[in-house]
Amino acid sequence: MSMSHSGRMDAVATTVQRYSPPTSGQEAREEPCWPALSEAPLRRDDAETLAGVLRAIADPARLQLISLIQAARGGEACVCDLVAPLGLSQPTVSHHLKVLLDAGFVTRCRRGSWAYYRLVPERLAALAQLLA
Amino acid sequence: MSMSHSGRMDAVATTVQRYSPPTSGQEAREEPCWPALSEAPLRRDDAETLAGVLRAIADPARLQLISLIQAARGGEACVCDLVAPLGLSQPTVSHHLKVLLDAGFVTRCRRGSWAYYRLVPERLAALAQLLA
DNA sequence: AGTTAGTATCGACAGATGTCGATGTCTCAC
């Protein structure tokens, strides 16, 4: 409520469609405010954007990925640590991580030849607040 | 928090797969507790159940339905009131409402030849709490 | 009974999605 809450979705849309990976590491970006679900009526394009974000986590493999990354030491995990627990092929895991990345639920950080993924808890929190 | 929070998913699963419509009207049922997303690691079947619930609302038409029902007078709306705002055919709207019904996000109550749908706000709230 | 109106179900179809093997890209070690 302290921030402007009436911003439209356009800014969010671009953020969601392709979540720019932090080119140099950290994340220090505005967490966007979606229009609350209780603010009816929801416009069609707002609904599409919101549905896109929800669809990103409406998948068992991706939910397990979120869970695994959160539980990992240091709050980060690389792909090779996630393949076995999921029981899926490496390309498939990479694909799911990319979906989560594009939706802004995780960030990627390359170190050596490994790619470490971390959660963006504010993203989940924002979504939760929106549903409540 | 007052209720037992460590219940497994099995009971939930059946509730989710086919949400028994209140045969005689009211809703007075246990709202199930999913395993929190933060309680890692998430089992595969738990992830599937949770993903199923999320998929039910990860659709623009269904999000708009939720929004429209909530905004309707008396907190309820019949199908004929929802067809026009959504711009979809009546069978399609009926289909989406059934998805929401099966997932427990709405209840149905027939009065005359109309079918009135209401939200189950606890369902959304439970989902929100789970993501946070 | 017949008619009308509101919903639900069915069958079909196009488009989206999850999955994999094969291959490309990048980084490090030798």
Added chain:
DNA sequence: GTGAGACATCGACATCTGTCGATACTAACT
């Protein structure tokens, strides 16, 4: 430079999903 390992991308395929028109069902009203 060569090779090996970690990850991403590509192409293909089967399955799932949203959508509609047609039709069946149900309740009210003549």
